Amino acid sequence: MPDWLTVIILGLIEGLTEFIPVSSTGHLLIAQRWLPRQSELFNIVIQSGAALALVPLFWKKFSGMAFGLGKAENRDLLMKLGTAFLITCVAGMAMKKMGLELPEDARPVAWATLIGGFVIFGVEAICKRRVLSDSLTWPIVIGVAVGQLIAMVFPGASRSGATIMIALLMGLSRPVATEFSFLLGVPTLLAAGGYELLKAFKDGEFATLNWFHVALGFVAAAVSAFVVVRWLIRFVQSHTFNGFAIYRVALGAALLLWLAR
Incomplete structure (x- = not known):
């Protein structure tokens, strides 16, 4: 397979899975067992x-x-996003210094994928018996930040899955939980990308990177993410996440059976 096609496929996988509760990191690790491996x-x-x-x-x-801080709701959202982002950055950097990183092995991905499916089933069962609220409280904001940290350590946990499920468990409605998870993902992922680019520049890795391939993967991820998120925003208005749970259980079980051969 030509390299240009490989990076497009990986970009599509990233965009399709980053914001749905199935773990983009896990899917990329799995895909790169068969496709030529790319750099972190x-x-x-x-x-x-x-x-x-x-x-x-x-x-x-x-x-x-950015421009409407005269309105209380805009200030409130900015403060809550900023707090969740700051918690993620500070705790994430501390975990990196402690040597906690995502393992590059498919087995923990398979287990996390399988277990995560049952977690979604459990959360949805609990939510069915409760009245969910549109009120984004400060405890929920902190819980969502903890969800991001969980996803940093456990491949297959899914950043969006962990954050949305924690918010649901704490009583937030699906649309608001999904929106806040998505909004928080923007500065979180951009900061991670900026940090890695700066680190690569200092280490002299820029010269060895194929920027044409990076650009292809970048565009493929952006286009596929745009389509998926636009669909998911409408989907969560009237659907649960049980369909994603079924997918996770099936994929996790299939991976464990394949790895046990």
């Missing part, structure tokens, strides 16, 4: 492409936080 820098940069795709979809929210 490549994976981080294409995540930034997926993140940027959300800006036009949530332009009203982002422009309000």
Whole structure:
């Protein structure tokens, strides 16, 4: 398979899976068992492409936080996003210094994918017996930040899956939980991409990187993420996440059977 096609496929996988509760990192690790492996820098940069795709979809929210701080709701959202992002950055950097990183092995991905499916089933069963609220409280904001940290350590946990499920468990409605998870993903993924780019520049890795391939993966991730998120925003208005749980259980079980051969 030509390299240009490989990076497009990986970009599409990243964009299609970054914002649905199935783990983009896990899917990229699995895909690169059969496709030529790309650098960690490549994976981080294409995540930034997926993140940027959300800006036009949530332009009203982002422009309000940038230019409409005279309104209390814009200030409130900015403070809550900033707090969750700051918690993620500080704790994430601390975990990196402690040596906690995503393992590059398919077995923990398979287990996390399988277990995550049952977690979604459980959360949805609990939510069925409760009245969910549209009120984004400060405890929920902190819980969502913890969800991002969980996804940093456990491949297959899914950043969006962990954050949305925690928000649901704490009583937030699906549409608001999904929107806040997506909004928080933009600065989180862009910061991760910027950090890795700066690190690569200092280490002299820029000269060895094929920027044409990076650009192809970046664009593929952005386009596919835009399509998926636009669909998912409408989907969560009237559907549960049980369909994604079924997918996770089936995929996790299939991977464990394949690895046991």
